[in-house]
Amino acid sequence: LTQIQNLLIDSLLGTKHVENAAIIKLQDQSVWVASPGFNVSAQDAYMLISAIASRSVQVRREGLYFTEKDYKCVRADEYSLYAKRDDEGVVVAKTDRYLVVGTYNQFMYPSVCVEAVEKLGKMILFSEKRKKIDYGGTVD
Template sequence: MSHLQNLLLDTLLGTKHVDSAALIKLQERSLCVASPGFSIMPGDVRTLVNGFAKNPLQTRREGLYFKEKDYKCIRADDYSLYAKNENTGVVVVKTHLYLLVATYTEGMYPSVCVEATEKLGEYLRGKGN
């Protein structure tokens, strides 16, 4: 298991309020590492990368189509994208090199998912990643 995968498992899934997590390489637009059983298709990678490439207002207005579900975007800015679909959601944090993706499901606290994902994103940005 790689150092990055350990980071995802310990800091995100360890909270019990993140269902799955992944790191996407921004430059290559490819999946770098993911939690066991979580895969992100190339179309979903494009969707997430494009969510940051667009004007944040446009992203909020249009929402996201991720993992075959429509998500209502509740936050979009230069470094963060939060979207929800009923009782599930996705949190995406942009660093210099990666998009950090975390999902939560029913029964999990979205606020804990957001806080853990943002803290890991801040840590990675601080390391130059």
């Protein structure tokens, strides 16, 4: 396992309230790393990126189709997307270059999944901004 895959497994799946997790690159809409057995298709990656980028009323009204399931959008803003279906759901946190994605099932607490995904997203975002400073870039 790679260092980033270990981080994904430890910080998300390690909570026991994230069923599956992935990090998607925004630039090329590809999956950078995913938990074992979690297959995020190119279409799924595109749908998540489009949904969080638009934060549109359409996503809130029509919902989200992800991993061959329909979800109802319960939150969509500049940095987060939460969607649920019955007792399961998907949580997405956006950084400058990535989407951190976590799913939960009926035996897990959605709030713990949200907290874990958002925390990893903030950690990655902080790391991205720190690299900009370290290499002489600017921070927005």
